[in-house]
Amino acid sequence: MKILTEHESKKLLAKYGIPVTREAVARSREDALSLACEIGFPVAMKISSPDIAHKNAAGCVLLDVGKQDVDASFETIVANAKKHAPDARIDGVLVQEMVPRGTEIVIGIKCDSQFGHAVMFGLGGVFVEVLDDVTFRIVPLTKLDAIEMTEEIKGRSILAGCDVGAIVSTILKVSEMAAKEMIFELDINPLIACEMGVVAVDARAIFKG
């Protein structure tokens, strides 16, 4: 089982044309500051480690970080990560653009023993498992399959103000990715959808072998 970091996972998404946040991994405080200046303030800062799945719960995500707080944020995130998981491999701190508010969606992949790869779509965010409002289709999906998925979740009315076309196109790109890559499981959570377009804000890909 090989688990990709958020940043590596998003590089994979970008390869399939899925919009992702502008971001880079900072190895040091100085690095973080110069990256943040390039990206533009405020930024989001998160730990970059394949071993920490629930970054938020570990205190390893800080949002709306301003210029004067970059140094301290870097230290806090690394310290919290070490406290949470002393043996975790740490690549550095991911510095990322802040994405405007929108609807939080989850799109995922699961490899099933009978049907092969399946794509999941539903309401995302930190409460994804509590909301439990998701639906599946087997790869490869048709455009009609993807449209139906957006129409059949219980919370479909929440999507009313979103760019449903961009959501549908993302579902299809994920289907294409599932067909081509040896993915075991994938979460894009959240994919933020607004009036115009979508952007993958967090992602986690797990490969077989």
Place this chain on the structure above:
Amino acid sequence: MLSNVLEPDSIAVIGASSNREKWGYRILDNIISGGYLREVYPVNPNEDEVLGMRCYPSVLDLPHRVDLGIIAVPAGSVPTVLEECGRIGVRGVVIVSAGFSEVGNSELENRVRDIARDYKMRMIGPNTFGFINTHLHLNASIIPQMPEKGGISFVTQSGTFGLALVDWAASQQMGLHLVVGVGNKADVDDSDILAYLSADRHTKTIMMYIEGIERGRRFIDVASRIRKPVLALKAGRSRAGSKAALSHTGSLAGTDRIYDGAFKQAGVIRAGTLEELFDSALALALSISPPAGSGIGIISNGGGASILAADLCEDLGLHLPDLSDDTVRMLKDVLPVIATPANPLDTAGDGSYEMFKDVTEIILSDRSINALLVIYVHAEMVDPCLPAEAVIDARRGCDKPVITSWIGGKSIGAAVKRLEENRIPNYPLPERAVVALNNLVRYKRILQKR
């Protein structure tokens, strides 16, 4: 070719026995008493005669090559018997014998499958109750009863439950064409049978009881091309995904949800309960064409039942359209003053022939109504056959689906029989009628997608 197995011109029952306790006896007895008119040969080295027929020691001794071998010998003897079938050119086999992968003996099952493939024989089973083809009067199974002839074909995964279902279907006077127990599916699986039924001229509606599908993507590809309704009940609805999953997707991906998605892609109507499976198969098999849209009309002689039905329609997303001005005008002419000409329509207790005939005709003529549910609540003063005859007459010449719910006990028996004879799907409760109606509409949507 599966037709060699399911429509054989000649059969050898291998393991045929005079012992009434044995499957080899029951199958041969069922074949004979079912009225199969073509050649049957009992095969068993330990018997000279079975059920008054000459018994052959081995298939190698048969006077003619046969299409189908039905094998009911102990599991350990199956490979030898199968080899012999292959050598004389038997085209397909049904292996009734148990004791294979279902008890952990996959090695024996693989060996048997390989022999069948080497000789290019299609194989159903092992561990199946066999099959029934009513149009050939062929009961090549251990099911003690021959169902009524009809357009529904039923594919079920083996086991006692599958057997009981078939027995039940037969007792429901449900018209069946083919009943197949797929057993362990070592060679022929659900997708193979679906592909066969898709082209089979007798099969109008396909009903499946599924415990698991192995080659999932192929099932979707085959099922999504069928232009006949396919209904499935899938056992094991646990929603829980893997607790050890590394992602949210992994933990939310219960088997049931994957099947849900797969059935939608396959254009298979998933039934939630046995009742829904059977009720909907009946409605789909008897309807000349699916409704053109989701506009449902409801007529009843008692308010309560039609409101229950209307509530459930709303829950299921069925539409109860307002009636057109013309329809309302025509209804006003025939309804009692206290009744309101609306949908659902309540005749204010009038269950007479004239009333039911008039309102059924008028509402069926409304362009926004695509299918009609007529509910009759039995009141002691009325002969329940009269409103039934009214629906039968009013429906004549109209291709919109009409289904009924005659509510009552023994006293409505004759009326229900009349409805059945006239191929009107009737249900003892209005909720069951609505669920069946909903699946007619679902089928229409599936056709529209194709």
